[in-house]
Amino acid sequence: MKEMDADVLVVGGGMAAGWAAISAAKTGASVIVVDKGFMGTSGVTAPAGPNHWWVPPDPAQREAAIRRRLETAFGLADSKWMERIIDITWRSIPELDPYYPFSGDGKGGLFRSGLRGPEYVRALRRYATDLGVHVLDHHPALELLGRQDGSVGGAAGYDRLGGVSWHARAGAVVLATGGCGFRSGLIGSYSNTGDGYLMGVEAGAELSGMEFCISYSISPAWLSTRTLPYTGARYYDAAGAEIDVPAGVSRMREHLLVLADAFRAGPVYADLREAPKALPDVVRQIQPATVAAFERRGLDMFRDRFEVKLFGEGTIRGTGGLRIVDTGCATSVRGLFAAGDAATREHIAGATSGGGAQNAAWALSSGVLAGQAAAALARHEGKRAADEGLAPLGQAGLRPLAGMRPVDQKALQQTAGEEILDLDKALRRRATGLEASGRRLEGAWQEVSGHLVGKSLDAVAARETAAMVATARWCNEAALARTESRGMHVREDFPHISPLQAHRQMVGGLDRAWIRPDVAPQRQTKGHPG
Amino acid sequence: MIEDIFPERCTGCNDCVTVCPDHVLDPGAAGAPPVIARVAQCQTCFLCELYCAHDAIYVAVEGAGTGTTLHHPTPLIGRLRHDYGWDGSTDDPLRAFWQLGPLLREGLEISAARHTRRQATALSEAATGQEGDEALSSRALGTTPKDPAA
Ligand SMILES: Cc1cc2nc3c(=O)[nH]c(=O)nc-3n(C[C@H](O)[C@H](O)[C@H](O)COP(=O)(O)OP(=O)(O)OC[C@H]3O[C@@H](n4cnc5c(N)ncnc54)[C@H](O)[C@@H]3O)c2cc1C
Ligand code: SF4
Ligand code: SF4
Numbered sequence: 041m042k043e044m045d046a047d048v049l050v051v052g053g054g055m056a057a058g059w060a061a062i063s064a065a066k067t068g069a070s071v072i073v074v075d076k077g078f079m080g081t082s083g084v085t086a087p088a089g090p091n092h093w094w095v096p097p098d099p100a101q102r103e104a105a106i107r108r109r110l111e112t113a114f115g116l117a118d119s120k121w122m123e124r125i126i127d128i129t130w131r132s133i134p135e136l137d138p139y140y141p142f143s144g145d146g147k148g149g150l151f152r153s154g155l156r157g158p159e160y161v162r163a164l165r166r167y168a169t170d171l172g173v174h175v176l177d178h179h180p181a182l183e184l185l186g187r188q189d190g191s192v193g194g195a196a197g198y199d200r201l202g203g204v205s206w207h208a209r210a211g212a213v214v215l216a217t218g219g220c221g222f223r224s225g226l227i228g229s230y231s232n233t234g235d236g237y238l239m240g241v242e243a244g245a246e247l248s249g250m251e252f253c254i255s256y257s258i259s260p261a262w263l264s265t266r267t268l269p270y271t272g273a274r275y276y277d278a279a280g281a282e283i284d285v286p287a288g289v290s291r292m293r294e295h296l297l298v299l300a301d302a303f304r305a306g307p308v309y310a311d312l313r314e315a316p317k318a319l320p321d322v323v324r325q326i327q328p329a330t331v332a333a334f335e336r337r338g339l340d341m342f343r344d345r346f347e348v349k350l351f352g353e354g355t356i357r358g359t360g361g362l363r364i365v366d367t368g369c370a371t372s373v374r375g376l377f378a379a380g381d382a383a384t385r386e387h388i389a390g391a392t393s394g395g396g397a398q399n400a401a402w403a404l405s406s407g408v409l410a411g412q413a414a415a416a417l418a419r420h421e422g423k424r425a426a427d428e429g430l431a432p433l434g435q436a437g438l439r440p441l442a443g444m445r446p447v448d449q450k451a452l453q454q455t456a457g458e459e460i461l462d463l464d465k466a467l468r469r470r471a472t473g474l475e476a477s478g479r480r481l482e483g484a485w486q487e488v489s490g491h492l493v494g495k496s497l498d499a500v501a502a503r504e505t506a507a508m509v510a511t512a513r514w515c516n517e518a519a520l521a522r523t524e525s526r527g528m529h530v531r532e533d534f535p536h537i538s539p540l541q542a543h544r545q546m547v548g549g550l551d552r553a554w555i556r557p558d559v560a561p562q563r564q565t566k567g568h569p570g
Numbered sequence: 571m572i573e574d575i576f577p578e579r580c581t582g583c584n585d586c587v588t589v590c591p592d593h594v595l596d597p598g599a600a601g602a603p604p605v606i607a608r609v610a611q612c613q614t615c616f617l618c619e620l621y622c623a624h625d626a627i628y629v630a631v632e633g634a635g636t637g638t639t640l641h642h643p644t645p646l647i648g649r650l651r652h653d654y655g656w657d658g659s660t661d662d663p664l665r666a667f668w669q670l671g672p673l674l675r676e677g678l679e680i681s682a683a684r685h686t687r688r689q690a691t692a693l694s695e696a697a698t699g700q701e702g703d704e705a706l707s708s709r710a711l712g713t714t715p716k717d718p719a720a
Contacts (some may be wrong), residue, residue: 077591081617086591091671143664151668158620158654159664177588200593230592230613262633263614268670271677274684284688287681309636314684316676322666328653329616336630336646337637346636 042199044208046072046174047418048411049195051181051236052216054083055090055400056380058164059132059407060214060414065171069415072208073173074197076180076217076231076500079165083218084228084356084381086157087329088266090400092133093388094153095126102126109398112290113390114527115542116249121387124367125398125405132404139163153397156326157228179206180500181235183434184213184243184376191374192243193430200497209430211418212375214410215240219356219381220511222457226257226351227264233504234355234511236382240362241510242433245371246548248384248558249360250511251518254466254528255393256296256350257357258310262337264351265330269323269341273310276345277302289396293467293530299350300463310348312341352461357395358528359385360515363546363558368413369406375417377410379403386544391527435489435550436510437502442490449492449505455484456512470533474520481513489550510550518547521555571612572629574642575603579626586618586627594618619650 048064050057053075065071075082095105106122133152136142140163145151155163169175178201185194185207194209217236221229237247258273259265275283283302286294302308320342324331334341355361362371362378364387369377380403389398435441459465459477488509494502522545524538525531544558572594575586580603587595587604595618596607603626612629619627625648632639640646648657655663 077593078589081589081615081621082591087615087617089667089670141662141664143662143667145668151664154667154670156664156667158617178593201588225613228591228613228615230611261635262637263631268674268677271674272680273677284685285681286685287678289678291682314680316673316680318669319673319677322669322673324653325655325663325666326670328650331653332616332629332646332650333631334637335649336640338640339637344636347634349635 042202042204042206044072044206045210046070046208047211048072048214048414049074049208049210049212050214050216050411051195052083052218052380052382053077053079053161053175053177054085054216054218054380054403055161055164056218056382056403056407057214057216058161058168059404060216060379060411061168061173062164062171063408063411064214064415065168065173067412067415067419069418071168071173072210073168073175074179074181074195074206074208075175075177076235078177079175080161081158082231083161084221084226084232085403086161087228089154089156089327090160090403091154091397092129092404093126093397093401094129097127097130109388112392112527114392114537116386116390116526116544118387125388125401128405128408129401132408136163136167139166177201181217181239182499182503183432183438184239185209185430186243186433187375187424187428187430189374190244192376193424193428195239196432198496198500200500203496205496209424211421211424212377212414214377214379214414215362215382216379216407216410217382219354219358219361220508221354221356222352222461222508222512223453224352224354224457224461225264226353226356227259227266229356232356232381234507235503236378237362237514238436238503238507238510239434240371240373240376240378241548241550242435243376244373245376245378246363246546247360247514248363248544248546249358249386249518250355250515250547251522251529251545252360252386252391252527253355253358253460253515255353255357255395256463257353258299258348258350260333261307261347261349263333265333266327268327269312269315269319269330270310270348272315273312274314275299275302275348276309276311278306278309283308292393293528296350296463297467300467303350303463307347309345311345313343315342350463352457353395354460355511355515356381357393357399359389359391359394360518361385367409368416369410370413377414379406379410384544391529393528434503437488437492437494437506438499440489440491440493444493445491447487447492449501452484452488453505453508455480456508460512460515467530469519469529469531471520474516477516478520481509481516484509485513513553514547517553517555518545521545521547571609571614571632572606572618572627574628575606576626576628577603579624581624581626586622589621590618591615616650620654620656622651625651
């Protein structure tokens with residue numbers, strides 16, 4: 041057993057974790073980062089190349105940007121939050137100058153709004169390390185540790201390269217474990233199994249916005265890639281007849297409905313011959329991995345027609361996650377903070393996906409805010425007694441309620457993924473279908489929470505299975521309870537937006553999942569910008 | 571999925587073991603190449619290949635769909651690291667990166683314009699009752715007729 045101690049423990053290794061660690065360390069706090077994978081390649085930030093919400097500090101421009109985004113948030117976002125994250129994003133990215141090879145923007149300036157994933161997370165890692173942050177790769181967290189007063193005082197996990205368990209005591213913990221893609225194959229999401237949601241709920245936190253998990257991206261059928269080359273694609277069915285697919289950011293649902301119909305009928309093919317003229321010459325420089333996906337199968341992506349698939353993104357480009365209760369990204373549990381896709385993004389995206397700009401700006405800024413607030417709390421509380429008892433809070437997959445017995449984890453993971461990501465289920469939600477999914481997921485949860493146990497390295501997989509099933513169950517419950525259509529959540533049996541449900545919705549619970557409307561006003565954290 | 575670690579290039583530094591986000595690799599015996607121990611966990615992100623300074627890894631692209639899996643074709647060894655500019659071949663690897671947004675939007679505009687054109691054609695055909703056989707049969711298949719502008 042490896043024992044560790046820090047003011048702030050950051051769980052995760054993507055952009056939210058990176059920014060949280062940096063901002064905490066800047067205040068002088070001692071910071072440990074524990075990542076399931078390698079901070080630099082793990083998570084969805086690394087293989088992607090996130091573009092951030094990027095608006096210069098001109099009041100008129102910012103106001104207009106916020107107004108535009110409020111229009112598609114369907115009443116669930118908050119202009120104050122938007123203002124804050126735009127500002128933090130604008131001020132933070134230039135801090136990476138010594139670590140990231142920023143290049144031109146084609147207009148004589150520097151291009152700063154978009155950063156390529158591998159270079160971005162590498163830069164965050166170097167910056168954090170220079171500030172004294174201790175980064176531990178391949179140290180998945182398995183569970184949180186609770187103090188007697190109900191607050192969170194650390195986490196425990198497994199060092200999978202060292203083959204030993206670890207135990208970390210901390211003044212505050214930031215969960216930056218990403219969203220849950222239910223192992224759909226979405227690029228970078230293999231490790232994003234919703235672990236933070238499960239750990240947070242076990243500690244007493246709530247989730248919010250889990251019904252908003254309907255997001256997909258198109259890619260070649262054999263490998264999820266970034267989607268840049270495909271926006272101009274023409275689509276064909278197996279007989280070679282063209283499929284007329286609506287396009288445009290505001291037509292996402294129609295786009296998905298037409299494709300879903302086509303996939304039900306058989307394989308769908310894309311043709312990139314009408315892609316923007318300048319694309320073939322630069323795509324290799326912008327996204328080398330996208331080119332490799334074709335080149336390594338002997339295909340010319342701009343000439344050959346190729347089979348495509350929609351990859352589910354779950355809560356990654358959905359908007360749900362751990363509920364935060366103040367402007368420092370605290371959860372309702374003292375000592376526990378959430379950032380990035382692990383947290384709800386409703387404050388800035390509401391009921392529409394924040395993918396494309398908002399989510400990255402959120403991951404950055406919520407990381408900055410959570411890191412600062414966690415460090416402030418750790419400082420305020422002082423060092424707790426080194427022998428203060430910390431109780432392990434993990435349940436499903438670690439401490440089963442009934443007797444342990446072999447459990448078919450593959451099948452359970454598949455159930456979780458299917459019930460949430462299946463195109464027909466997701467796009468055509470109605471009570472009967474959601475109730476049937478609910479029964480299946482409840483059965484899966486009973487199996488997991490009752491009987492699944494993993495030890496050492498196997499504990500990592502067991503917790504991933506438990507987290508995916510738990511997350512699917514919360515998403516489904518939330519979708520069933522929101523009896524209206526709002527943003528990406530569309531109920532065929534309640535096709536209209538209801539003024540009575542113009543609030544966020546909390547979901548939580550382990551043995552029994554529960555739902556509550558979230559109508560409490562947000563607290564302002566003292567000492568925070570904005 | 572990761573396919574090969576070439577023993578003649580590999581120095582046994584084990585960087586790839588650390589760098590793989592999904593714990594696919596185990597260290598090999600002292601100085602020997604790492605072992606591909608859990609290939610089912612490989613998400614084909616190419617990042618081990620990007621980080622291997624000796625171009626000793628090839629990640630193949632498998633799975634169902636169009637094309638055939640090429641097995642470590644010589645011209646592709648080291649290609650990805652070169653394309654990323656991590657092989658020292660350029661000091662401005664991200665010079666084209668700003669074009670991402672504009673090209674993405676241009677693609678969307680192309681598709682949106684095409685869709686509008688087709689809808690307009692379908693409407694005018696319906697209004698004049700001039701739908702041909704091709705339109706009828708493809709409608710029955712749940713698709714729309716060929717774009718007359720194509
Ligand atoms: C293909 C794609 C393209 C995108 N493009 C854009 C874009 O252009 N603009 C935009 O705004 N948004 C975009 N998004 C969304 C954006 O990338 C994410 O919102 C953002 O990267 C989230 O960062 P994160 O740090 O929260 O999560 P991630 O980068 O996913 O990091 C999660 C981290 O948690 C770690 N982890 C998980 N479980 C554990 C555990 N139990 N213990 C320890 N560590 C754990 C993982 O290893 C990983 O390091 C895109 C998403 C995808 C998938
Ligand atoms: S990083 Fe490359 S050289 Fe080092 S062990 Fe891996 S394959 Fe061998
Ligand atoms: S391609 Fe990615 S997941 Fe597969 S072995 Fe390499 S780094 Fe690991």
